[in-house]
Amino acid sequence: MPKVTFREDRCKGCKLCISVCPKNIITMSNKLNIKGHHPASITSDNMKDCIGCASCAIMCPDCVITVEK
Template identity: 60%
Template sequence: MVKISFRTDRCKGCGLCVTACPKKLLAMDSEKINAQGHHPATITDASACVGCASCALICPDCVITIIKE
């Protein structure tokens, strides 16, 4: 099982992770605003994540951590 977690307080809302996800699972959370004033990245369907880490690889701010259990 893949566990993906976001350090949302560090997210600058650039959206690069959304473009990198091959399964189009990521989105910017328009319901939330973090301390920096950005809509942080979130995953729409965590169960479909394959843990390829493309999002984490392109994230400039090390927001995403991926663990395979």
């Protein structure tokens, strides 16, 4: 199963990853990061639906997403 991790402290909340996820499993966290943004995240329940396409990581302008297959 693929694993997606976010460096939430560096995420600026642009939501580009959400727009390209074919499974629509990425959401914005309710908490604020150190920059004052709501970072993107994936719940453990949604992680099981990830297909590991890495579209989110490719789209991220700040390289805060890592996809492990």
